[in-house]
Amino acid sequence: MTLARKGSRLITVEDTDYRWTVRAKPTYSQGLGATMTFAVELAERPGATLVVDTGRPRPDNWLHLATEPVRPAEVTEAVRAALARGFDFTATQASP
Template sequence: MALNKKGSRRIAVDGIEYRWRIRRKPSYMQGLCWTPMTYAVEAANVDQPGTTLIVTSGQAHPSNWLGVETEPIRPAHVAASIREARSQGWDPMLAGAPFSLDRSAGFIPQP
């Protein structure tokens, strides 16, 4: 799966360029704050798309339908997620199924 270039942001972590993107519209479950927001990361500047990293954050999607306030995902959070995923075995250059990283500890779903 390749990320759409439109709407993605670039970040360099440990000398490697990545692109990351948050889905513009929340999924149904994210809109109701039942599940936390996710974002995707992939290596940039490669000919063949590799494994995509799917990060589950610990906060609600900013466009949720309940008006729950959230903090924006900052590049420092993305960089920390990339480093953690790399330490757990994610290789962004190899093709394969998406690699999931769950950083949602402390997320409390809305009733």
Template sequence: MALVKKGSRLINVDGTAYRWRLRGRPTYDQGLVRTPLAYAVEHAATPGTTLVVTTHQPHPSNWFGAQAAPILPSHVADSIRAALTGGWTPVSMGSPFPLDRSAGFVPSR
């Protein structure tokens, strides 16, 4: 399934264009700072398997005001490279490919 283009951003990693998107509103658990922020990445020209990256920080719109740093394009590029090394094939169809980078996340009580 392709990402919604509205609100998504293009990024070029090693000569290949990808589209990535953060969810604007947090999920219930992200709002309560129980689960960390996640974002999705897909191949821009021929979307196939979606990469789902789980970060180590809370969603910026969480309901408790927990500090959250912005997701920089350099972080997205690093995650794409790590996923490609880990076996993600973005142009072939399949289930979402999870990339867990949540080490160090401390959920709220």
């Protein structure tokens, strides 16, 4: 499944365009302070989706826990780290 264009942002890392997004509304557990995640995929040829756990709560958590939003520099760093570890954004899920 690909990321929706609405609400997602484009970012270029090493001459490749990616689309990334943070879920629009928190899940119930995220509302209670569970960690925030964001998803990244290739912009033009979506394949595998990288899901990154930030290790901190969402800014809109219901308990008003201190946190910071996801910034483009953090997304760039996550993509570079995933590529260095061999993550293949072009991979597709095999059907059962």
